[in-house]
Each structure stands twice: as C-alpha cells, then as structure tokens.
Amino acid sequence: MNPLGQLVVLFLVAVIAVPLFKRAGLGALLGYIAAGMLIGPHGIGVVGDVDNMLHISEFGVVLLMFVIGLELQFSRLRALRKPIFGLGSLQVLTAMLIIGGLVVLTGRDIALAIVLGCGLALSSTAFVLQLLAEKKELATGHGRLAFTILLFQDMAAVPMLAFIPFLVSGDAEEATNWTEILLGIGQVAVTFAIIVIAGRYLLRHALRFIHATRVREVSIAAALLVVTGTAYLMESVGLSMALGAFVAGVLLADSEFRHQLEADIEPFKGLLLGLFFISVGMTLNLGAVLADPLILIAGAAGLMLIKALLIAAIGHWGGKLGGISALRLGLLLSQGGEFGFVIFSLATQLALIDRTLHEQLIAVVTISMVLTPLALTVFERIVARLGGEEKPPFDTIEDGRTGAVIAGFGRFGQISGRLLRSLNVPFTALDVNPDQVDVVRRFGNKVHYGDASQLDVLRAARVGEAKVFILAIDDIDASLRTVNLVRKYFPDVRILARARNRRHAHMLMDAGVRWLVRETYHSALLMAEEMLVSLGRERDEAQDLVKLFQETDQRNLARQHEKGLHHDAAKILQSSRDAAEELTRLFEEDQEERREG
Structure with missing residues (x-):
C-alpha cells in the first residue's frame, strides 16, 4: 500500500479504536496500542517499517517533554532536585540490581544481566504522563513524584547507552576508550552550555522579533524550530532528544511566550503522541506471544510486580506518600519503557542478545504497557469499594502567637498570607489539600494540613486568640460549615470571607458574615x-x-x-x-x- 493509503488506514483505525476503548473505560492509550497491533507487520501488515515509524513518532515524546518544561519554572525545578537525584537514582539502581541479580541466578552471564537490568529498570515517560494527564493527576503527590523519577530515568538512559558497547570487548580501561569518554563528556558540557546560553539570552529576543510579525504560521514554525533544534543538538552528542527539549522548555518557562508556545505545540504533540503509541502496538509480535503466551505474560506480570512493590516502597519511605498513593505510584511506573526498546536494539546489534530474545523482551515491555492501565483501573475500583482514599493525619499545630488565621491557602488565601509574611505579622494557615500544602511549603510558606470545618482543628489553630479569621475556602459547603463553627465558638473574632459568587455571598450573609468579597x-x-x-x-x-x-x-x-x-x-x-x-x-x-x- 502506498504512503497515502497507509495514512488513511492509520487514521481510520485510530478514530475507531480510541473512542471504543474510552467508552469501555480502558483509556485512549490502549486504543492506540490496539490500533497499532492491528495494522502493524504482525497484524494485517498495512505498515511494515515499524522502526522508521517509531523513530518519527518519538518526536511526540520530545514535544511532550518541552510542554512539561514550560510548566516548570527553574525555581520549581530546583525545589525538586532532591527527589529527582535522590529517589530517582535510588529507583533506577535498585531496580537494576534486583532484575540483574535475578538474571544471574538463572545462570546467565553478567553482560546479559546488565543489559536486562538497564532496559527493564526504566519506565515509559510518554505512557505514564499521558495516563496522569487523562486522570488529571499530574499535580497530585504521586503525579509529581512519578514525574521526578521519570526525569531521572531519561537522564540515566544516556550513560546506560554509552556503557553497553563496553560489554562486548571488556576493554573499558584502555586509554583510547577513556579518551573517547572524556571527549564525550566535553561535548555534552558544551552542548548544554549552548542550549542554556541561547535559551536565556537569545531565544526571548528572537521570539519577540518573530511574534512582532503577527504571522501565525511563522510563530508556529519558530516554536517547532526551538524544539527540533534542541533535540537535534542533544541527539548529535548521544543524549536524549526528550531531555534537550525539556531543558529548553524550562529555560522558557518564565518568558512571556510560555502560553503561546504551549498553544502552538499542543496539536502536534497530541497527534505525534498518538502515533507513538500506535507504533508501540506495531512492535508487538503476536506470533511470538502466541508461541509462548504464558511465559511472556508471566514475564510482564513479574516485571510489573517487582517494580510496583519497589517504587511503592520508595514513594512511601522517601516520598512520604500514604499507602494508597504509594501503591498507585508503583503501578503507574511498573511497565517497561521506550528506552528499553532502544537498549535492547543496541544490545542485539552488538550480539549481546539474540533475535529471539530481543522479540521476547519487546513483547514483555509492550504487554506491561497494555497491562498498566488495566491494573490501575482494577486498583481504583478496589480502593473505591474498600472506602476510598486514605487521608494522612492532620498536622499538629505548634503553639505560638497568631494575628490571623487563614482557612484555605490556595490562589486566593495566599495573597493575604504573602502580605502578612512580608510585614512579619504572625498568622496560621490551614488547607485541607495535602498536595497543596506540600507544594506551598516547598516555597518557604508556613501552612498546616487541617480541615478548618472541624472544631478541634480551629481550636488547635487558636482561632479564639486571633484578631481576624480569613475564610478563603474554595468549597462552598465547607466554607459554610467553617463560618458557622467560628460564629458559634469564637464570636469575638472578625470574619473576612471570600464568596465564590452571588449565591454564595447570600449564604454567607445568612450565616452572619458582615464583610465579604466576591472573588x-x-x-x-x-x-x-x-x-x-x-x-x-x-x-x-x-x-x-x-x-x-x-x-x-x-x-x-x-x-x-x-x-x-x-x-x-x-x-x-x-x-x-x-x-x-x-x-x-x-x-x-x-x-x-x-x-x-
């Protein structure tokens, strides 16, 4: 079939499979993978060159990382440096040791154990971030921790790919190889310097000049040029294209063009990500799976079990997640990833693994991707049936002077908090969202996790000693419960209330609030x-x-x-x-x- 016909079939199966899978509650990702399995070389054979398709569609991951970088100002990224390099390195190294150790125990050689440990320790950045975006969980505790671990994995893939060729000859100590390593490090440093300098001092001026033309097509071309240029520079020195695009996004996150760049990139990102997941489905050799279905499914399930338990333990111990959130994190990152495809292909070229094992490993990684959203769906239903999310205990609020109590420390309440903090006026802030509390604390704000609609929490916050109570709670029912408690038990405290709308204002006035502002x-x-x-x-x-x-x-x-x-x-x-x-x-x-x- 000619390329145009292939494109027609590709779009046709995508627009049929994805809505069907979404309606069945299985998610869009499984729909894309199923479409790829159907039209790939191991299905009806509409598309034969999977490697080329996968390489093109990988650009969707690059665009995704650029958009994520745009959402992360440098200050936020700096605040995440400990989980990135601490928990991220712990996950990768521990998973490599466990998987590699199990391979050695089966009687295989060390070189194979290293290859499998490297390839299977990594998860799928595109897959996990798309799942989080579909569930609107990118800003949750487990969502942010998943992102930090994935970011380190993307960085770790580079030295892995650089080291694997040394497993063939074992001459890593030769001077020529060390010279090559030093030269490679120098190239990486220079490339990073070019990207950072260009991003901070040149790109903004160039984008300002281009956007001044008010030609939409040129602005879109400029956005794509930024992404492709940084990706090309990174790939030219053997680094991850996605990592380069992420760095470029971070450098532009504080610029005035941030939202316009995101809008320009978004349509291409969505289309190419869908193509990427279709390509993943094409790589699955149904013949190999049907030949040894139990072995491959058991291999995928075993991989997911090992990584899920390991990552859940890291999330609970190092990330301070609750049990449910930690298990959700473990399931999210339990699959193999796209870098596994690259590592196994390189190992096959170097004759470290044979063609049959390569196909089996690709099948295991792909099956693990297919099983991940299914496992998450089952997990969510079990959690819902057993009573829903567990909530961490409220903070213990230490004794101390307080001039004001702020109930609700989101975008509205933080304005009052920042002003009081700048004037050195003591205050106590309460918020019922533990993820919001965690984020705000990272930027030096003093805020406690607690439900202001509970009398014990109000007493612990010493509302009776405050001169003013700022009611900035977003939820209307919770704000009304809170104001009724304050009016009843702390009648001398002046209440300044936030009203969501006119109806909410009338309800607060019914509750006795004398001063309020519609937000x-x-x-x-x-x-x-x-x-x-x-x-x-x-x-x-x-x-x-x-x-x-x-x-x-x-x-x-x-x-x-x-x-x-x-x-x-x-x-x-x-x-x-x-x-x-x-x-x-x-x-x-x-x-x-x-x-x-």
Whole structure:
C-alpha cells in the first residue's frame, strides 16, 4: 500500500479504536496500542517499517517533554532536585540490581544481566504522563513524584547507552576508550552550555522579533524550530532528544511566550503522541506471544510486580506518600519503557542478545504497557469499594502567637498570607489539600494540613486568640460549615470571607458574615473601567460610572438579603430587573448632570 493509503488506514483505525476503548473505560492509550497491533507487520501488515515509524513518532515524546518544561519554572525545578537525584537514582539502581541479580541466578552471564537490568529498570515517560494527564493527576503527590523519577530515568538512559558497547570487548580501561569518554563528556558540557546560553539570552529576543510579525504560521514554525533544534543538538552528542527539549522548555518557562508556545505545540504533540503509541502496538509480535503466551505474560506480570512493590516502597519511605498513593505510584511506573526498546536494539546489534530474545523482551515491555492501565483501573475500583482514599493525619499545630488565621491557602488565601509574611505579622494557615500544602511549603510558606470545618482543628489553630479569621475556602459547603463553627465558638473574632459568587455571598450573609468579597468582583470592575476608557470615555467618567454600578449592585445585594428574596428564584429575578432599571435611570441622571455641568 502506498504512503497515502497507509495514512488513511492509520487514521481510520485510530478514530475507531480510541473512542471504543474510552467508552469501555480502558483509556485512549490502549486504543492506540490496539490500533497499532492491528495494522502493524504482525497484524494485517498495512505498515511494515515499524522502526522508521517509531523513530518519527518519538518526536511526540520530545514535544511532550518541552510542554512539561514550560510548566516548570527553574525555581520549581530546583525545589525538586532532591527527589529527582535522590529517589530517582535510588529507583533506577535498585531496580537494576534486583532484575540483574535475578538474571544471574538463572545462570546467565553478567553482560546479559546488565543489559536486562538497564532496559527493564526504566519506565515509559510518554505512557505514564499521558495516563496522569487523562486522570488529571499530574499535580497530585504521586503525579509529581512519578514525574521526578521519570526525569531521572531519561537522564540515566544516556550513560546506560554509552556503557553497553563496553560489554562486548571488556576493554573499558584502555586509554583510547577513556579518551573517547572524556571527549564525550566535553561535548555534552558544551552542548548544554549552548542550549542554556541561547535559551536565556537569545531565544526571548528572537521570539519577540518573530511574534512582532503577527504571522501565525511563522510563530508556529519558530516554536517547532526551538524544539527540533534542541533535540537535534542533544541527539548529535548521544543524549536524549526528550531531555534537550525539556531543558529548553524550562529555560522558557518564565518568558512571556510560555502560553503561546504551549498553544502552538499542543496539536502536534497530541497527534505525534498518538502515533507513538500506535507504533508501540506495531512492535508487538503476536506470533511470538502466541508461541509462548504464558511465559511472556508471566514475564510482564513479574516485571510489573517487582517494580510496583519497589517504587511503592520508595514513594512511601522517601516520598512520604500514604499507602494508597504509594501503591498507585508503583503501578503507574511498573511497565517497561521506550528506552528499553532502544537498549535492547543496541544490545542485539552488538550480539549481546539474540533475535529471539530481543522479540521476547519487546513483547514483555509492550504487554506491561497494555497491562498498566488495566491494573490501575482494577486498583481504583478496589480502593473505591474498600472506602476510598486514605487521608494522612492532620498536622499538629505548634503553639505560638497568631494575628490571623487563614482557612484555605490556595490562589486566593495566599495573597493575604504573602502580605502578612512580608510585614512579619504572625498568622496560621490551614488547607485541607495535602498536595497543596506540600507544594506551598516547598516555597518557604508556613501552612498546616487541617480541615478548618472541624472544631478541634480551629481550636488547635487558636482561632479564639486571633484578631481576624480569613475564610478563603474554595468549597462552598465547607466554607459554610467553617463560618458557622467560628460564629458559634469564637464570636469575638472578625470574619473576612471570600464568596465564590452571588449565591454564595447570600449564604454567607445568612450565616452572619458582615464583610465579604466576591472573588472575581473587583477584578471585573477594574476591567469594566478599562473597557469604558477603551470605548472613548474619559478616565474620571469611567471611574464614576463603575462606582455608580458598584454602589447600586451592593445595595441590591443587601436588599435581596434583607427581604429574603434570594430564597425565591422568581423574586430575585424581578429584583435584578428592578435593579437594572434603577441603574439605567441613575446613568441617565448622571449623563444629564454632566451635560448641564
């Protein structure tokens, strides 16, 4: 079949298989792999050159790492250096020792044990990150730890690939080889220096010049050039293309072009990642699997069991994850990865493993990828049936002076916290999300994990001694429970409350809150003022009109609450209409006064 026909079939099976697998609850990844198995050389044979397809589609992983880099400012990456190099190295080295040791125990030689230890210790970056993105778990504790371990694995793959050729001759101590190693290290250092210098001092100016043209196609081409250029530089010195793209993303994470770059890359990333997983499915030799199905499935299951238990232990011990989250992390990283394909192909070329074993290893890695989302689905159902997520115990809040207590330390509550911290005013912050607490703490903020809607937690936070209680909880029901407790048990503390919307504001007023602010209200007023100026109004006039609107709206809010209208949808609708008519009349009077003045 010609290339165009292959492309038609590839898209056809993808758009059929992926929705079917999604509807069955198996996820898009299994749909892509199934499509690849169907049209690959071991299926109906529509596509024959799998290696070339895999090499092209690997660029999807490169784009994925670039986008992830854009989400990580250098300060955040620096805060993750300990888990990356500490827990990441512990996972890779321990997995290599266990897998390699088991190979040696079966009577195989050391060289084979090293190859299998290196290839099977690594997980699939693209596979795991796509799973986390589908489940919206990238920002969770186990999601962040999975990313840090995968990042170290990508870096570790480079020395692995450099070392494997030495297993053939065993002459790693020869001067010529050491010279080559030193030269290679020098090339890597120079390449990194070029990328860092270009990213920090040249790219922003170049992107500013390109975006000034306002030609969309050129901007997209520039984004792709950044990724392909860094990937090419890394590959030219034997490093991972994905690692180079990640570094470029991190360097541009603080730039004004971050969101535009992500938008430009996103369509290509999604398409090529799908192609990558289809290519993974093509590599699975169904004939080899059917010849020894029990051995290969048992091998994949054994690999997953070893890595899942090892990584769960590391996540629980080193990452401070709870038991459920640690097991979820272990299952996420239990499969083999795409770098395993590269390592086993290199070992086959060097005659360290034979062609049959190579096919079996590829089958084991691919089967482990197929089984991972299935294992996670079963695990989630078991957890849900047994009572859901376990929650870590709340923090013990130490004694000390407190001028304010902030309940809810997300994007809203942190503003008050940062101001108090800069003024050296003591405060106690509470948040019910342990992942949020962990992130905020890493940047030097003092915040405690605790549920402010529980009386014991409020007492431990010494709310009764505070002058003010900042209610910044996002969840409406939890905020109402909290305000009722504070009003009942700490009546002398002034409450300043955040309202999600008008309805929430009325509910807080029902609970006795005297001062509140709707979270987007004042920013919307500021935008309205600037809108009027843009439409030709003078600044003073725009400010007066917005102030008039604000005063009328606040009166209407109070009037609706006083008359209890907010409990009746028809009455509140009529009240809003009356307020709109009043506002129109006031605007007309204001305009008349300006004309007379």
